[in-house]
Amino acid sequence: MEEHKLAPWLALNFTPKLSRKAITHLLSQDSLSNLSRYSAKHWHEAGLSSEQIHYLVHDAQREVDESLLWLSHHEERYIITPFCDSYPALLQQISSKPNVLFVEGQLATLNQPQIAIVGSRNASIDSQKISYQFAAQLVEHDLLVTSGLALGVDGYAHDGALKAGGKTVAVLGSGLSSIYPMRHKNLAQRICENGxxxxxxxxxxxxxxxxxxxxxxxxxGLSMGVLVVEAAEKSGSLITARYAMEQNRDVFVVPGSVFNPNSFGSNGLIRQGACLVQNVQHILDEINSMLDFNRLRHQQCQQTLFLPLNSEDELPFDELLANVGEEATPVDILASRTHIPVQEVMMQLLELELSGHVVAVSGGYIRKGRG
Structure with missing residues (x-):
């Protein structure tokens, strides 16, 4: 995404309590470039709260500039959105996908097959060994290991993957310039170099x-499946497992002792239907069909990657694009012609605008470029 479009996109997504639905509604009223020039009066008329208006008028530019400065300081730093080709394909499928991702390291790893390993921060010695060994064996089968950089199971999983010569992805609950926990700062640097x-x-x-x-x-969302090594009845690992189920991902669980409170949650997942695993092969048996599909799809993509576009059928959102001409067409008219909901029309138009097929003008949208 070009910087002049990325900046207002970041500002909207940094705005406190501004939901995805609210952002979509704003974009149905005006283009990103026009929104970037809004005054406090305009934002008030658009229905934003005083807190949101204050942020957009007084704080947004500074925080956007800080983000762009962070981006410019290293060649392996990226800011990606759902409109980028590099946005992770599996993450693109979930209903609550993030509108912005900050990435440091090897961007291509986000689209490689991966298994998440999560569990207790106060992991037992056995769970530490299991996390480390499972991660090391998974990378030997060309899988990445994904986790959250936390103490305990997360840290051992990342370390096991790296020491086995594999790659790993860490998803943080803070900004990438505020590594947490600080004890894992060196681990984070190793992950940047190999994931x-x-x-x-x-x-x-x-x-x-x-x-x-x-x-x-x-x-x-990034992973084909989530392995829970050790989790209490109320833990972040169970939240991850719940998300995995909602996202139609596999949930694998290493069973724990019935006398260990830190295993009550993970054992409960098995009762609810999660897949009990005792070794890495159990995971591979479950996901092999998906891996074969991904390899086939990758080969097909490689074969067609450099074919020229020579028909309108190959353009994105061809039904919508066919109804955008040289004269400005309003969003509501496009929705009426295509029988596509207005919110979906806005998201498609935004993607078409970012890819250079249409441009927002006074009164609606017109086609441009190869469109």
């Missing part, structure tokens, strides 16, 4: 308790 750090929070954002349950949907 990626990921966060939906602006780089300077400090860790907050509310952030960690939110980041868990990204851990599960």
């Amino acid at each position: 990626a750090l990921v966060s939906e929070f602006r780089p300077n954002a400090k860790p907050r308790p509310v952030n960690f349950p939110r980041r868990n949907r990204i851990i599960s």
Whole structure:
């Protein structure tokens, strides 16, 4: 996304309590470039709260500039949105996908097959060994290991993957310039060199308790399945498992002792139908069909990657694009012609605008470029 479009997109997504639905509604009223020039009066007329207006008028530019400065300081730093080709394909499928991802490290790793490993911060010695060994064996089968950089199971999983010569992805509950916990700062650096750090929070954002349950949907969303090694009845690992079930991902559980309170939650997942595993092969048996499908799809993509576009059928959102011409067409007219809901029309138009097929003008949208 070009910087002049990325900046207002970041500002909207940094705005306190501004939901995805509210952002979609704003974009149905005006283009990103026009929204970037709004005054306090305009924002008030658009229905934003005084807190949101104050942020957009007084604070947003500074925090957007800080994010863009962070981006410019290293060649392996990225800010990606759902409109980017590099946005993780599995994450694109979930209903609550983040509108912005900050990435440091090897961006391509986010689209590689991965298994999440999560569990207790106060992991037992056995669970530490299991996390480490399962991670080491998973990377030997060309899988990445994804976790949350926390103490306990997360840290041992990341370390096991790296020491086995594999790659790992860490999803943070803070900004990438505010590594948490600090004890894992060196581990985070190793992950940057052999995987990626990921966060939906602006780089300077400090860790907050509310952030960690939110980041868990990204851990599960990036992965084909989630392995729970040890989890109490009330733990973040169970939140990750719940997200995985909602996202139609596999949930694997290493059973624990009935006398260990830290295993009550994970054992409960098995009672609810999660897959009990005792070794890595049990996981591979479950996901092999999906891996074969991904390999086939990758080969097909490679074969067609450089074919020229020579028909309108190959353009994105061809039904919508066919109804946008040289004269400005309003959004409501496009929705009426295509029988597509207005919110979906707005999201498609935004993607078409970012890819250079249409442009927002006074009165609606017109086609441009190869469109």
